[in-house]
Amino acid sequence: MRRLPGNLRWGIGIVALLGLAALAAPLLAPYDPAEQLDPVAARYRPPGTVLSAVHLADGGWRLADRVERVPDGLGGNGLAVERLGRREVLPESKVVNLEAGGVADRRVFLLGTDRFGRDIWSRMVHGARVSLAVGLLAVALALTLGVTVGSAAALGGPVVDSLLMRTVDALLSFPWIFLMILLSTLFRPGTAAMVLLLGSFSWMGISRLTRAELLGLNSREFVAAARSIGQTPMKILLRHLLPNALTPILVRATLMVGILILLESSLSFLGMGIQPPTPTWGNMVAEGRDALNQAWWIATFPGAALALTVIGFNLLADGLRDFLDPRLDSKDPAMLPPL
DSSP states (O other): OTTSOHHHHHHHHHHHHHHHHHHTHHHHOSSOTTOOSOHHHHTTOOTTEEEEEEEBTTSOEEEESEEEEEEOSSSSEEEEEEETTEEEEEEGGGBSSEETTEESEEEEETTOBOTTOOBHHHHHHHHHHHHHHHHHHHHHHHHHHHHHHHHHHHHSOHHHHHHHHHHHHHHHHSOHHHHHHHHHHHHOOOHHHHHHHHHHTSOHHHHHHHHHHHHHHTTSHHHHHHHHTTOOHHHHIIIIIHHHTHHHHHHHHHHHHHHHHHHHHHHHHTTOSSOTTSOOHHHHHHHHGGGTTTOTHHHHHHHHHHHHHHHHHHHHHHHHHHHHOGGGGOOOGGGSOOO
């Protein structure tokens, strides 16, 4: 690791941390992300709040700031519950989880709660799974389409090249963000539909990059040698051309992960992406925008996670470029890229 560029080490560390948190979300999240145990008492609780959870005999729950065992005034014992600035005494027969000092259950809200009393930390780690999955799968789809179209344009001859590239130019000139907003408004996409939507509108740049790299490599000596020994065009593409064109394509794809996560979050923020109650960082920020003065933590923590994710993938892409491009580490002036 010490031989890797510093930005690559930071990028790997940040992305690995986010990936592990997303994979371990069921273990890291103390509660269900959609749990509304007591929406009235848990509403807009600040980070670090600890509440006692009173389990009633009828199956319901009450969250309380403070509980204690007291006489109920009828010759028996009861449980004094302080919640929402009021105090009431519940008979022991109505409480299931009694213990010597009060009740056995607690609710710890590490990053606070939202307006429905849902735990922000639980929603954030589950939202990481959705946001990262959308970004990675959408880039995988865009990479597949872009490399396929770019390879066909570079090796398919002048007619195929002209037809495909003019199609790509037309798609790039189209204001696709408005089409994405329109489709999102009409169909209210879920996770799978959002992956298809983002991936289908993000492959054009990769196709142009792939074509340019393959056209430059196609005239090199090692490709001519492969042709001279009778290798098929497909084998030349898979064994010689694409591996040598991989570095800029991989760097571009890594950058796109952060961009597409941010785009998905933007659509969710506008109410046109993945819909609640499924947690994503974008719709969590949207839920907190109207309560910034009252509950700043609802939008701040998901927003910080978004910023960290984009920074992590940008550092990873920049580090991969430094690590995989031999010209950037060469002392031979002939190997340096032109100014």
